[in-house]
Structures are given as structure tokens and as C-alpha cells.
Amino acid sequence: MNHIKLFAVKFIGTLLMLYLILGFGYGMTFGNVFLITLVLGMIAYLGDVVILPNLNNTVATIADFATAFLIIYFMSFGITTGGEWFTASFVAAVGVTLFEYFYHKYYKSAYNEAHQDEREGLPRDTTMQTEASEETSPYDPENKNE
Known part of the structure; x- marks a missing residue:
């Protein structure tokens, strides 16, 4: 999985969204x-x-909302005046x-695509099977030396 590409998509999308809201909307x-x-x-990519x-x-999106709100609020309050x-x-x-x-859906598809080759080597039927043999006990009565 190419983390640089995934982070770049997240960074550019978040930058556009925040600049539209905070830049144009709140100056x-x-x-x-x-x-x-x-x-x-x-921080959010590490969480992803x-x-x-x-x-x-759903859980990841709720965690992202809480993270985004706290980071945006405290950083906005700390680096700007008024407002x-x-x-x-x-x-x-x-x-x-x-x-x-929507980014999480993209991330999941990229994650599944990147790990597809790891799953291809596994057998399709993973049910447990037993092994059968002809011996009924470890003791052999014909060979008394053992």
C-alpha cells in the first residue's frame, strides 16, 4: 500500500475542504x-x-469528527485572534x-487491493481436516525390543 499516495489524497482533500470553510467562510x-x-x-492518517x-x-468517522473538531478549535484559537x-x-x-x-471507502479499497496478493496464496476451503492412520496405538506387540 502506498502510504504517501493515500496521505496526499487525504491532505489535499482536507486542505480544500478546510480552506473553503475556514478561509472563505471565516476569513x-x-x-x-x-x-x-x-x-x-x-494525526488523522495515523488513526486511519x-x-x-x-x-x-462509522466508528472511524466518529473518531475523525472528534479529532478534527478538537484540533481545529484549539489550533484556531491559538494561532488567530478574535472570531x-x-x-x-x-x-x-x-x-x-x-x-x-468517502475517503475511508477509498482507503479500504486501496488497502484491500494492496493486500490481495497476500490472500491469494491461501486455500479457499480453510476447514480443519483430521488425519487417519492404520496404527491404533504407539505400542507394537510384534517388536518387543522397543
Whole structure:
């Protein structure tokens, strides 16, 4: 799986979404949006690598909403002055969550595609089978020396 490609897709999609909401909607500069996107992207991608293969899309999307809201709120509050950042962070987190829902589907398909060759070597029927032999006991009565 190409992590650089998957991270780039996530970063560009999140940057576009956040700049539309925070930049145009709330007047945040591109540099601040870029910094928030970089931090959010790295933390959220790490969550995608750990959470998404083990759980379903809904749980990962809820975790992404909480992560996005907290990171956007605290970073917006810390790097800018003034403004209603609670509302802006909530709206931006909802936008990022919508993007993440579809990104998770893309990630899952790329993950399954990358691991397809690992599954091809496995037998299709994985039921357990027993082995049968002619001996009924380990003791051989004809060979008394053993």
C-alpha cells in the first residue's frame, strides 16, 4: 500500500475542504489553514492506519469528527485572534467528517487491493481436516525390543 499516495489524497482533500470553510467562510489565512491541515492530516492518517482496518467506517468517522473538531478549535484559537472559533470549528469538523466518510471507502479499497496478493496464496476451503492412520496405538506387540 502506498502510504504517501493515500496521505496526499487525504491532505489535499482536507486542505480544500478546510480552506473553503475556514478561509472563505471565516476569513482565516491560507497559511493558518495549511498548518491546521498538516497537523490534522498527520494525526488523522495515523488513526486511519490503526483504527480503520480493525473497525468499521462509522466508528472511524466518529473518531475523525472528534479529532478534527478538537484540533481545529484549539489550533484556531491559538494561532488567530478574535472570531467565533467554536462555530467555525464545528462547521469545519462536519465538512471534514463528510470528506472522511468517502475517503475511508477509498482507503479500504486501496488497502484491500494492496493486500490481495497476500490472500491469494491461501486455500479457499480453510476447514480443519483430521488425519487417519492404520496404527491404533504407539505400542507394537510384534517388536518387543522397543
